[in-house]
Amino acid sequence: MTKARLRTIAPWAGLSVLFVATSVVVGLFGFANDSERVTIGAHAATVSPTFDGHATLDLGAVLPRLRIPADTPAGIGVNIDVQETDADNLTELLTRDALIASQPDGEIGRIRQVVEQMAVDNAVAGAGSGLLVVVVVATLWTALGARRRRELWHLVHRHERRFEHRSIVVLVAMLITIASIYGPGRMRPAEVPPTQWQPLFKLLPELAFDDRLKTVEVASGFSTTGGVGVIRTLVETYRKSTELYGRLKDGVDEVATQIHRPGEDETVALLVSDRHDNIGIDGFAAEVAKVGGAKVLIDAGDDTSAGQSWEAFSINSLRQHFKDLKVVAVAGNHDAGGHVENVMRKSGFTVLDSKPVEVEGIRFLGDSDPTKTGLGSADRPGDETIAQQSERLADIACEQPDDKRISTMVVHDPSSFADTAARGCATLLLSGHLHRQVGPEHRVVDGRAVTTYTNGTTGGAAYAFALGYTLRKPAEVTLITYRQGLPIGLQVVAAQPSGAVTVGPYTPLGS
Structure with a gap:
């Protein structure tokens, strides 16, 4: 060079x-x-x-x-x-x-x-x-x-020598300064x-x-x-x-052989609700999702017990266990206050807010629960009542054209989907809140099939707090199978307090 x-x-x-x-x-x-x-x-x-x-x-x-x-x-x-x-x-x-x-x-x-x-x-x-x-x-x-x-x-x-002398003086001064700052603390026993x-x-x-x-x-x-x-x-x-x-x-x-597996043209979602801080159950739920081939997690709310900022650990656990799945969520009445929804959004969840969205080819509509309930406290009204929310969501769902019909509505309280179900403006309507399974119930409204379903408590919660080393009730998750964005069947998998795992029959949904 x-x-x-x-x-x-x-x-x-x-x-x-x-x-x-x-x-x-x-x-x-x-x-x-x-x-x-x-x-x-x-x-x-x-x-x-x-x-x-x-x-x-x-x-x-x-x-x-x-x-x-x-x-x-x-x-x-x-x-x-x-x-x-x-x-x-x-x-x-x-x-x-x-x-x-x-x-x-x-x-x-x-x-x-x-x-x-x-x-x-x-x-x-x-x-x-x-x-x-x-x-x-x-x-x-x-x-x-x-x-x-x-x-x-x-x-x-x-002036080479003069420069060297000055350099030595500067260097010594720097060493003395450093020693005076850090030395005493190092020399004291x-x-x-x-x-x-x-x-x-x-x-x-x-x-x-x-x-x-x-x-x-x-x-x-x-x-x-x-x-x-x-x-x-x-x-x-x-x-x-x-x-x-x-x-x-x-x-x-x-029990893996009892769990329905999707076909090549089918998509599976796992439904959870009412975990109430019980992060212990998340490993079980994630394993069900894995065996069932789920690509989407549907969270119907009440992940916490009081909606406090310290309960972010419950959402952190969901994010970690289902990091490979798309998550569609609403907040329940025990999640009210804004903290839970904020953590959900920061975690990359799709939090439904009364606007139709499409995830993995499934068209969703829903909203978080308007009621505010603390741990052990009475319900407090929010910006609207459950009845008002039900009517408002039904208006939105029924405004959709036939080629963009709502495939799945997700709310926390089943009363929030009552008007939509009555008017036949969504195919599958999901909720939690009751801590017990209701449905699936099928009906035909104006020639269109409608199914309503309420998931039992995923956290095994008898009341509003489920974090513990025992289950108060069977902990339930539901696998929902879709074809071309439309629900075609569901299956319940439950964790029993005894430690046993039970699998319900695969139930085809009405068309």
């Missing part, structure tokens, strides 16, 4: 190296010092990235810190500072946390998403800083001009010894541990030894939950 070509390439190479170096340093520094306040499980929490390869949970002064290998590239870990919650008492809080921990996929996915977003944000900030430095340096380089740069070069070389970690199974050798729990470590100290009873209760709750829901998930494979 000639000197002339080298002189031409050198500035660009130098600018490239400067850009990369600045971007990496600024990006890594920003990432290492970043944090994000999020809702995880039943708590507000602050998530901060680390480089120790572990996910560490700081549970406060009473309970011990826990950590588990993060299994992420480059040894990236995360520290989760668990903070306030709306739980009324410690027992309720710990039980809730243990049950959520038994089905952690949704929360793990949420934390991973937060850390990835922080990495992207800081990478962009680093690249922006690198570009700014390159622009400034290139501008100064151009502004000086070739003649002035030669003059400065000769000046430096004529630590008053508290570094954290010692021990495996959870050694703390409770009398209990059986699954593979996931065997990797959990507990910070040693008074909070650990003094809280053995609490920790034992949490582990037992976790174990009971994983045993029941693991048995239900495995049970789906045992």
Whole structure:
């Protein structure tokens, strides 16, 4: 390579190296010092990235810190500072946390998403800083001009020794400054010894541990030894939950031959409703969807119990378990308040809002429940009554031309589809709310087939809260088969409180 070509390439190479170096340093520094306040499980929490390869949970002064290998590239870990919650008492809080921990996929996915977003944000900030430095340096380089740069070069070389001396003085000053900032803290002896970690199974050798729990470590100290009873209760709750829901998930494979499989020209949707925070059942429901060949998840509402922001873990679990499916959803009366619908939309769900939409060739119409019901509180009216919503949705459905007839209406309360069904303006009308199965009921209105169907509670909920290591009632999901966008059959699959899985007959729908 000639000197002339080298002189031409050198500035660009130098600018490239400067850009990369600045971007990496600024990006890594920003990432290492970043944090994000999020809702995880039943708590507000602050998530901060680390480089120790572990996910560490700081549970406060009473309970011990826990950590588990993060299994992420480059040894990236995360520290989760668990903070306030709306739980009324410690027992309720710990039980809730243990049950959520038994089905952690949704929360793990949420934390991973937060850390990835922080990495992207800081990478962009680093690249922006690198570009700014390159622009400034290139501008100064151009502004000086070739003649002035030669003059400065000769000046430096004529006073070489003086330049070296000044460089040494500057370097020493920088080292003294850095040492004065960081040195004292490093030289002081630590008053508290570094954290010692021990495996959870050694703390409770009398209990059986699954593979996931065997990797959990507990910070040693008074909070650990003094809280053995609490920790034992949490582990037992976790174990009971994983045993029941693991048995239900495995049970789906045992009855797989009884589940109807779609033909090549058919599409299957899985209907869920009234989960009421029971994320434990999601593994079972996802396995039914897999065996049944489902491509769409239809959520008829009441995923939570009070519609609070901390209940985002229920939607996070749906998103994680059904990440390969299109999700069409409405919010129920226990989801009211806006938090649940916002999380659904952020999760990529199609939230029905009184406008016809087409998903996987199926034409949907629906809306969230207007009634607001908290956990244990009475119903409060929303912007409209159920009767008004029913009439309004019927007007929208009946306005559609025959070639764009509503294939499937989804609401939470079956009363919300009453007018549409009576006027025959949708083929299949789905709901939840009652916590018991009603239908399928067929009728013909003005020569058009109409089927109404209410799904039982998917969470096995007797009342408005179903998170637990037992089912209060059979937990029900329904597979709906479509051909060319029209429903042609459905089949119920239920998880029994005993741990058995039952499959109902495939029921063809009237045409």
